[in-house]
Amino acid sequence: MKKTSEKKRFDLLSPLLRLLTWSAAALTTLIVLYLVGYILIKGVPHLTPSLFAWTYTSENVSLTPALVNTLLMTLLALLLSAPLGICSAVFLVEYAKRGSKVVKVIRLASETLAGIPSIVYGLFGLIFFVVTMHWGYSILAGGFTLAIMVLPLIMRTTEEALLSVPDTYREGAFGLGAGRLRTVFRIVLPAAVPGILAGIILAVGRVVGETAALIFTAGTLAQIPKSPLESARTLSVHMYNLSSEGLHINQTYATAVVLMLLVLGINALSSALARMLGGGKSSK
Amino acid sequence: MNRRPDYSFRSFLEIVMEVIFLLAACVSVLCVALICVFLFANGLPAIGKIGPLQFLLGTKWKPGNDLFGIAPMILGSLYVTAGAILVGVPVGVLTALFLARFCPRKLYQILRPAVNLMAGLPSIIYGFFGLVVLVPWMRGLFGAGKSILTAAILLGIMILPTVISVSESALRAVPAQYYEGALALGATHERSVFFMVLPAAKSGVTASIVLGIGRAVGETMAVIMVAGNQAMIPESITSGVRTLTANIVLEMGYAADLHREALIATAAVLFVFILLINLLLSLMKRRTAK
Structure with missing residues (x-):
């Protein structure tokens, strides 16, 4: 078959292959546009003031408490996982001998964590934080669960950011008599800030979009919690509840718009920061 | 001093x-x-x-009668994941080929952010989209809205960004000499890309597929909303199905005693699956590193 088509001057296969790739790309684009467009068109007209009322009732299905809870949850998860993730990455890149046993074990662990589905995190959070630690369905349990979930993400992005700092920076600092610690905090970390921030913001995006890990750890109470041991539903969980109840379909579309724009805005910010790092690297 | x-x-x-x-x-x-x-x-x-x-x-999951067989759920996860791969991988790999080797520069600056946007969307949004758009479509076409097919299509869409991004960087990492050599031997641009560059990027493309499998197996919220969730062995691709992940979320809220432990055991089985997939992935990485 191949031989004959090669002998022939007229090549049918090449345009066909070209057409295939173009149509696949067109299909992908179409899906994105349709998905985002559909939700925007259906949702934007229903963004009414009552949807943003301060307290939730079953009539106005306000998303404000959920939005505040999302903010609190994100803060809590990041306060826990950002310092841990950054310190881990500093250890892996700046301190550990490359290829040592410790590094291998840590890498394996963080890769494993990165692959675990969010529902398994949710169940672990339920068994460990909610039941064993007696925290109950609470924002604290949810925050700890999500912190573990985004830890590998922050570790990996920070590692990449640290690795992209040229070795000449470190050599210069050592040459001027700075110790390892001073080099890390004064030279390497400041140079890697945009990359680290990009990773953290990516983690924020994941926390905001997470549902499965929160249903059984933070619960579904649609109120702003008065203490960290109270249940609190985030925007994604709110969205899930609304769409599975199916009673307020228009408000669900509107909530989807808010959630979508929030997550997309966060991700855009992250990639803008990552570009800043990339630009800085190429100019040096 | x-x-x-x-x-x-x-x-x-x-x-x-x-x-x-x-x-x-x-x-x-x-x-x-x-x-x-x-x-x-x-x-x-x-x-x-x-x-x-x-x-x-065991093929019967009836917590009320103390029957806990998760074979329907294992099969469910398997079917839905296989379907997602069938739907998502061809489109994803072809799109990656397009982005890496065919795409005009200007178009790339639109398409790349579009793929990133897809990767960033929360699964609950995909699930909702599936519920309000895909399910009615499928009901119109096949009579059954929530089915293996619907879940497979939705998951296929959800793994697209993973497959595209990882495959694209693998395709871009292929040395230019491969492509140029093929051109020099008289192959057209398309033939060089498909028969020289793509085979050279095989390991990266396979890794993207395995990552996609991991994502599809672990996906929960989107699947719950479109798969129908019947805990039975499905008869055809248009019948409803329940995955391992869905089983946990659906019943954990009210389960007690052995039922609850059986659900945690379901998660343990899921965890083992994911560990096996990770192991496969790191084995593949090691082989490409050598």
């Missing part, structure tokens, strides 16, 4: 901070250990009580 104590304080601080960094790095190991211990400690006794064979191969 005060230099010496300063030095010793510094070196003391150096050691303290190094230990702190090491401890921080060990937290992830601790987390994996904790997850394993708690999942298996709570799940394995249930498997023991039910009997490993009855649990893994």
Whole structure:
């Protein structure tokens, strides 16, 4: 078959292959546009003031408490996982001998964590934080669960950011008599800030979009919690509840718009920061 | 004069901070250990009580009658994932080929952010989209809205960004000589890309597929909303199905005693699946590194 088509001057296969790739790309684009467009068109007209009322009732299905809870949850998860993730990455890149046993074990662990589905995190959070630690369905349990979930993400992005700092920076600092610690905090970390921030913001995006890990750890109470041991539903969980109840379909579309724009805005910010790092690297 | 104590304080601080960094790095190991211990400690006794064979191969899941067989859910996860791969991989790999080797520069600046946007969308949004758009479509076409097919299509869409991004970077990493050599031998641009560059990027493309499998197996919220969730072995691709992940979310809220332990055991089975997929992935990475 191949031989004959090669002998022939007229090549049918090449345009066909070209057409295939173009149509696949067109299909992908179409899906994105349709998905985002559909939700925007259906949702934007229903963004009414009552949807943003301060307290939730079953009539106005306000998303404000959920939005505040999302903010609190994100803060809590990041306060826990950002310092841990950054310190881990500093250890892996700046301190550990490359290829040592410790590094291998840590890498394996963080890769494993990165692959675990969010529902398994949710169940672990339920068994460990909610039941064993007696925290109950609470924002604290949810925050700890999500912190573990985004830890590998922050570790990996920070590692990449640290690795992209040229070795000449470190050599210069050592040459001027700075110790390892001073080099890390004064030279390497400041140079890697945009990359680290990009990773953290990516983690924020994941926390905001997470549902499965929160249903059984933070619960579904649609109120702003008065203490960290109270249940609190985030925007994604709110969205899930609304769409599975199916009673307020228009408000669900509107909530989807808010959630979508929030997550997309966060991700855009992250990639803008990552570009800043990339630009800085190429100019040096 | 005060230099010496300063030095010793510094070196003391150096050691303290190094230990702190090491401890921080060990937290992830601790987390994996904790997850394993708690999942298996709570799940394995249930498997023991039910009997490993009855649990893994039993076809009846009726918690009310103390029947806990998760074979329908294992099959469900398998079918839905296989479907997602069939739907998502061809489109994803072809799109990656387009982005890496065919795409005009200007178009790339639109398409790349579009793919990133897809990767960033929360699964609950995909699920909602599936519920309000895909399910009615499928009902119109096949009579059954929530089915394996619907879940497979939705998951196929959801794994697209993973497949595209990983495949694209693999395709871009192929040395230019491969492509140029093929051109020099008289192949057209398309033939060089498809028969020279794509085979050379095989390991990266395979890795993207395995990552996609991992995502599809672990997906929960989107699947719940479109798969129908019947805990039975499906008869055809248009019948409803329940995955391992869905089983946990649907019943954990009210489960007690053995039922609850059986659900945790379900999560343990899912966890083992994911570990196997990760193992496969790291084996592949090691092979490409050599």
